[in-house]
Amino acid sequence: MVFRSLSVSGRRVCVMSTSRPPTSLSPSRASDFMQCPLLYRFRVIDKLPEKPSEAATRGTLVHAVLERLFDAPAAERTAPRARSLVPGQWDRLLESRPELAELFAGDPEGERLTRWLGEAEQLVERWFSLEDPTRLEPAERELFVETELASGLRLRGVIDRVDVAPTGEVRIVDYKTGKAPRPEYAEGALFQMKFYALVVWRWKRVVPRRLQLVYLGSGEVVTYDPVEADLERVERKLLALWEAIELATETGDWRPRPTKLCGWCDHQAVCPEFGGTPPVYPLPLPSAAVPVPQAGDGTPSVV
Numbered sequence: 001m002v003f004r005s006l007s008v009s010g011r012r013v014c015v016m017s018t019s020r021p022p023t024s025l026s027p028s029r030a031s032d033f034m035q036c037p038l039l040y041r042f043r044v045i046d047k048l049p050e051k052p053s054e055a056a057t058r059g060t061l062v063h064a065v066l067e068r069l070f071d072a073p074a075a076e077r078t079a080p081r082a083r084s085l086v087p088g089q090w091d092r093l094l095e096s097r098p099e100l101a102e103l104f105a106g107d108p109e110g111e112r113l114t115r116w117l118g119e120a121e122q123l124v125e126r127w128f129s130l131e132d133p134t135r136l137e138p139a140e141r142e143l144f145v146e147t148e149l150a151s152g153l154r155l156r157g158v159i160d161r162v163d164v165a166p167t168g169e170v171r172i173v174d175y176k177t178g179k180a181p182r183p184e185y186a187e188g189a190l191f192q193m194k195f196y197a198l199v200v201w202r203w204k205r206v207v208p209r210r211l212q213l214v215y216l217g218s219g220e221v222v223t224y225d226p227v228e229a230d231l232e233r234v235e236r237k238l239l240a241l242w243e244a245i246e247l248a249t250e251t252g253d254w255r256p257r258p259t260k261l262c263g264w265c266d267h268q269a270v271c272p273e274f275g276g277t278p279p280v281y282p283l284p285l286p287s288a289a290v291p292v293p294q295a296g297d298g299t300p301s302v303v
Helices: 027-035 037-045 054-069 079-096 098-104 111-127 183-204 228-251 260-264
Strands: 140-148 154-164 170-176 210-215 220-224 291-293 300-302
Touching (some): 027 037, 154 183, 183 220
Antiparallel strands (some): 291 300
């Protein structure tokens, strides 16, 4: 089995400033819409900037180190070597995304940066207690995958690692720098992996044998073995989700969905839930559809 890959670690992604209707769906954007339709609009339609965070940037850095480690011969894939890659990968990340320097702008002595890099090294080292890279030869790393469903919906994403057994069985692996969720939230965590499995199935006509989440924050590995019925359910869910996204895009009706996660959102200043006003909708609306505030909760509506 042959995959064509595209490495994206450390690469700065540039987007056009001209707003256009969404044309595809990724796991992260699907999760955005399920979490809060207005958040999806801010990120996909308005393309509002967001401040980099130490946690997310550390995750990017750790992913880059684990990808690069497999460039070395199997016998040299050791924990000390992996830790030694952290400073160089951080420099590469800064070179491609200079704005990340703002994270430590108020750290003239470099103490916070040193501590932060040390935390990244600890996460990298913990991986060696969960997997043995000397016994792994990934078929792909940072694999860009894309497929178009029969409905015309285009799905895309980037898989951290793809392992292919000599028998042809496929394992999809994703690294998480946080802690494993509690059992009641496990299904949400697996959504991303089932999304990838669906893409691979529709693209390569092969159902991945195993989906594996490696939680470096808590030192746990969560696995799931999908079957076609699982992926068919995910496909139906995504199609329904895309219909809702298309309707919101056409009408401009993007409703906020308040949750505890709102406290982490960068867009409170323009969110009705916090007394803000969203930017003028940049896409054309039907002449009969005029967005107006919903009395009471500030949720935008269309009349």
